[in-house]
Each structure stands twice: as C-alpha cells, then as structure tokens.
Amino acid sequence: MRPALLPALAGLLALAPASFTPLAAQAAPREVDAYVTQALRRFNQPGVAIAVVKEGRVVFQQGWGVRAVGRPEPVTAQSVFQVASNSKAVTAAALAILVDEGKLRWDDPVTRYLPWFRLGGDAYVSREFTVRDLLLHRSGLSLGAGDLLWWFSDASREEIARALAHIAPARSFRSTYDYDNVLYIVAGEVVQAASGMPWDDFVRTRIFQPLGMTHATTTVRDFRPGDDLAAPHARVSTTGALELIPWDTVDNVGSAGAINASVADWARWLVVQLDSGRTPAGTRLWTEARTREMWHPGIMMQVGIPGPAFAQQRANFSGYALGWFVRDYKGLKLLTHTGGLAGMLSRVFLVPEKKIGVVVFSNGETNAFNALGWWVLDWTLGGPRPDWVAAYAEAGDETLARDRAFEDSAAAARKKDVGPSLPLAALAGTYHDAWYGDVTLTEEGGHLVLHWSRSPGLTADLEHWQYDTFRARMRVKWASDAFVTFQLKADGTVDRMMMAPVLPSTDFSFNYQDLEFHPVAGTVR
Numbered sequence: 001m002r003p004a005l006l007p008a009l010a011g012l013l014a015l016a017p018a019s020f021t022p023l024a025a026q027a028a029p030r031e032v033d034a035y036v037t038q039a040l041r042r043f044n045q046p047g048v049a050i051a052v053v054k055e056g057r058v059v060f061q062q063g064w065g066v067r068a069v070g071r072p073e074p075v076t077a078q079s080v081f082q083v084a085s086n087s088k089a090v091t092a093a094a095l096a097i098l099v100d101e102g103k104l105r106w107d108d109p110v111t112r113y114l115p116w117f118r119l120g121g122d123a124y125v126s127r128e129f130t131v132r133d134l135l136l137h138r139s140g141l142s143l144g145a146g147d148l149l150w151w152f153s154d155a156s157r158e159e160i161a162r163a164l165a166h167i168a169p170a171r172s173f174r175s176t177y178d179y180d181n182v183l184y185i186v187a188g189e190v191v192q193a194a195s196g197m198p199w200d201d202f203v204r205t206r207i208f209q210p211l212g213m214t215h216a217t218t219t220v221r222d223f224r225p226g227d228d229l230a231a232p233h234a235r236v237s238t239t240g241a242l243e244l245i246p247w248d249t250v251d252n253v254g255s256a257g258a259i260n261a262s263v264a265d266w267a268r269w270l271v272v273q274l275d276s277g278r279t280p281a282g283t284r285l286w287t288e289a290r291t292r293e294m295w296h297p298g299i300m301m302q303v304g305i306p307g308p309a310f311a312q313q314r315a316n317f318s319g320y321a322l323g324w325f326v327r328d329y330k331g332l333k334l335l336t337h338t339g340g341l342a343g344m345l346s347r348v349f350l351v352p353e354k355k356i357g358v359v360v361f362s363n364g365e366t367n368a369f370n371a372l373g374w375w376v377l378d379w380t381l382g383g384p385r386p387d388w389v390a391a392y393a394e395a396g397d398e399t400l401a402r403d404r405a406f407e408d409s410a411a412a413a414r415k416k417d418v419g420p421s422l423p424l425a426a427l428a429g430t431y432h433d434a435w436y437g438d439v440t441l442t443e444e445g446g447h448l449v450l451h452w453s454r455s456p457g458l459t460a461d462l463e464h465w466q467y468d469t470f471r472a473r474m475r476v477k478w479a480s481d482a483f484v485t486f487q488l489k490a491d492g493t494v495d496r497m498m499m500a501p502v503l504p505s506t507d508f509s510f511n512y513q514d515l516e517f518h519p520v521a522g523t524v525r
Contacts, residue, residue, distance in 0.1 A: 103194045
C-alpha cells in the first residue's frame with residue numbers, strides 16, 4: 001500500500017524556513033570549550049565545528065580553530081564543510097518523502113525505475129535488487145567496490161552506476177554487511193527517476209529550503225570567494241603532518257556524499273530527524289512511519305571487542321539501517337554515521353529516546369572528530385566522560401607507527417636490483433579493465449608514467465620496486481600509492497597488470513585491488 005501525500009504539505013513547506021528562529025547560535029559551555037581547545041592542540045587539528053541539539057533546541061553551536069592553516073579566519077558555526085557520507089541519511093530521507101507520496105516503495109525492484117541497472121552480471125540479483133537494498137550495504141559487493149571510478153574522476157553518476165554490471169560480488173546477496181558508496185549513487189538516480197527532479201534539486205527544494213539550511217549545497221562549484229569555507233587538510237606522509245589541499249570535487253558522488261553544510265545547518269537537520277520528520281513549525285517532511293523504517297537495521301553487523309581504552313564503547317548489537325548505523329550505548333539506542341573525503345571528516349550522533357543530536361565537522365584528517373564526537377555525546381548525556389582525546393590520539397599514533405613500520409620493513413625486504421623481466425618499452429601501452437576502463441603506460445624520462453582515462457588526478461610515476469613490481473607514486477600526494485605488478489604469459493609477453501594499495505591504512509575507497517588490467521591488442525609489445 002502506498003500512502004498518499006498529505007494534500008496541504010507542499011504549501012506548508014514554504015512557510016517552514018521563517019519558523020526556525022529558535023535555533024539561534026549558542027556558545028559552548030566553558031568545560032566544552034576547554035576540552036575542544038585541548039583536542040585541537042593534541043591533534044594539531046586546524047579547526048572543528050560542533051553543534052548539540054536537545055528536545056528541539058540548540059544547546060550550543062560553535063567553531064574552533066581556523067579555516068585554513070596559515071590564515072587567521074576562524075571556524076564558525078556557519079563555516080561550510082563537506083559532510084561526505086553523512087549525505088546518505090539525506091538521500092534516505094529523500095526516498096522516504098517519495099514513499100510517502102506514493103511514488104515508490106522501499107521494496108520495489110530498482111529496475112522499475114532504472115531498467116538498465118545491473119549488478120555483477122548476475123541476472124537474479126539484478127532482478128531482485130530493491131530500493132531498500134541500495135541503502136543497506138548488503139549487496140554482496142566487497143568493501144568500497146567501485147569507488148575508484150569516482151575518485152578524481154570525470155565519470156558521470158550514471159556511468160559509475162552502469163559500471164556496476166562489471167563488478168563481481170564477493171559474497172552472497174543479502175548475507176553480510178560491506179560498506180558501499182556506489183549503490184547510494186544509484187539511489188540518487190532512483191530519486192530522479194521517481195520524482196522527475198535531479199537528486200540535487202530534490203534535496204535542495206524538499207529538504208534544505210524547508211529547513212532553512214541556508215548554507216547547504218550539493219556541489220563545491222557553488223562556492224564563491226569570501227564565503228565562510230573550512231578548507232581541507234590531508235595527511236601527506238607517514239609523518240602525520242597535515243597540509244592544505246584543494247577541495248575534493250565529488251559532484252559525481254552526489255547522493256552518496258556530495259553535500260556541503262555548516263553545523264548550524266546540520267543542527268536543523270538533526271532536530272527534524274529527532275522529531276520524526278516534523279519541523280518546529282509543525283509541518284512534516286516525512287511521516288513518523290518512514291522514520292521507523294529509516295531507523296530500523298536491515299542488516300546486522302558483527303560486534304567487535306574494543307581495546308581497554310575504548311571499553312565503554314562496546315556494543316551489544318550493531319547494524320545498518322537506511323543511511324544510519326544503529327547500535328546501543330549506555331542502555332540507549334544510538335544512531336550514528338561518519339563521513340570522510342580528502343581533508344574533511346564528520347561524525348553525527350542521534351539519541352532518539354533523549355531527543356539528543358550531536359554533530360562534529362572537521363577540516364583535518366585526524367581523530368579529533370571521533371574523540372570530540374564521543375566526548376560531547378557523553379557530556380550531553382551526563383555521567384562519566386572518558387578522556388577520548390587521549391584514547392583516539394594514541395590510536396592515531398599507533399596507525400602512523402604501523403605505516404612507518406611497514407614502509408621500513410618493505411624497504412628492508414625489497415630486492416630492487418632484481419628485474420623487471422621486460423624493458424620498460426615492452427610494458428608501455430594501453431591496458432583495459434572491464435569495470436574501470438583504460439589506463440595508459442608511457443615511457444617518460446627513463447621511467448613509466450601511469451595515466452588513468454577517467455581519473456587524470458591519479459597520474460602516477462612508476463618507480464621500479466622489485467622483480468616485476470613497481471610502486472605507483474601518485475602525483476597528487478594525498479592520494480594513496482599503489483603497487484603495480486605485471487604477470488607474463490609463457491611466451492614472455494604481458495598477460496595482465498594487477499594493483500594493490502601500499503600502506504595498511506589506505507582508505508578502502510582506493511580499491512586498487514579490484515582492478516585487473518589486460519593489454520589492449522596492438523598497444524603493448
């Protein structure tokens with residue numbers, strides 16, 4: 001049964017922005033200010049912005065630090081950050097609105113809206129795959145499968161979605177949880193097919209504008225000189241140092257992670273989430289029934305046992321719902337999500353029983369966003385507050401130490417004087433992967449250069465490592481390096497080119513391991 005849209009809803013939505021005056025800026029209490037200031041020093045973090053809402057009101061919303069290292073402009077509650085995967089809950093809400101309007105159902109097959117949708121060449125899975133499946137990370141695809149096609153890429157959303165036909169599932173359909181971004185891009189295409197409106201326009205007119213989210217956008221191309229923008233800062237080496245980098249232009253990610261917003265905007269979003277789609281003006285963006293569906297876990301996740309420093313975070317259950325992770329914390333139901341792009345990290349919490357929401361936006365790749373998110377959540381709930389800054393700082397230091405140890409051990413074991421089997425000229429040419437497309441190797445200045453057909457930003461210089469393996473040094477230094485290995489046929493010609501991430505901490509979206517390039521006939525000797 002498809003619920004009908006409330007007849008007066010569209011007209012009432014237009015009145016909502018002017019009714020949000022109760023969400024005025026509030027300064028953080030002194031103890032919160034002191035702890036955040038301490039965190040910025042400990043992590044060498046450029047800046048953060050935090051907002052807390054409770055029972056429909058803002059407890060505080062404030063910025064700390066600077067928007068960009070070397071510049072004096074401060075982070076404010078209106079500073080815009082990339083929220084990355086915290087966009088996913090917005091996409092789920094967009095679909096929920098369409099469910100309320102009777103324009104789709106959660107369990108409709110995706111092919112009803114996108115007849116061309118295919119997943120891994122499996123006719124059964126492609127036929128049975130539903131709108132709900134798009135949001136639950138239970139497709140059977142491996143972690144982050146397909147992500148490399150949107151990093152630094154000129155591929156369109158539809159091209160990225162269509163390429164799923166060439167990615168073989170790693171596990172059985174609906175059997176396990178594996179986080180995925182590309183299927184959320186498909187979800188945005190469903191929004192457009194069902195509504196007749198591009199996802200960007202839909203969330204702007206049906207969510208951002210009614211909520212008065214005046215700084216929220218779906219593209220960095222809307223930014224203008226002088227805007228209150230928090231600049232991204234990425235870790236560029238195993239030293240852990242942060243460096244100012246350009247904004248990730250991820251328009252092709254769209255519904256999976258392209259939203260930009262301030263914590264003042266996100267406070268409004270959290271208030272409406274916590275009131276099941278109802279705005280402070282009394283109008284509704286979606287019904288309470290849709291909230292129950294969005295907050296219900298559709299795939300359960302294995303609960304790990306954290307180390308001693310994180311013992312308080314141990315969960316009894318954990319799962320993924322429609323755009324939200326769901327778990328327990330201190331006897332309460334907790335919805336949460338993180339987001340990450342180059343130089344930008346975010347963390348959001350909802351505690352429905354207490355009508356509490358917390359958002360932390362960060363403009364540097366450190367664990368500050370996690371430490372402050374958990375500490376501010378504990379502060380809001382009351383009771384004991386572990387020193388999450390100390391715990392997360394130590395965890396971050398351990399990650400860097402593991403990366404440095406790997407680099408040292410790999411360099412010590414390297415047999416750089418052995419190989420390669422073929423001269424560089426015999427390796428040069430065009431290689432094709434069914435999912436990604438083409439890459440080209442050219443010999444330049446005595447070494448090979450890797451050019452990606454869809455990702456010019458990932459151009460890499462190949463340094464011979466050992467045997468028939470090279471290290472691809474990405475010219476964009478915040479992109480992760482990869483090992484490139486050539487396998488030969490019995491006749492001594494190239495059979496295939498394989499890739500793998502170098503560092504253990506490489507973000508899963510750099511899924512080089514999913515690639516298998518074969519020489520294009522006539523281009524490789």
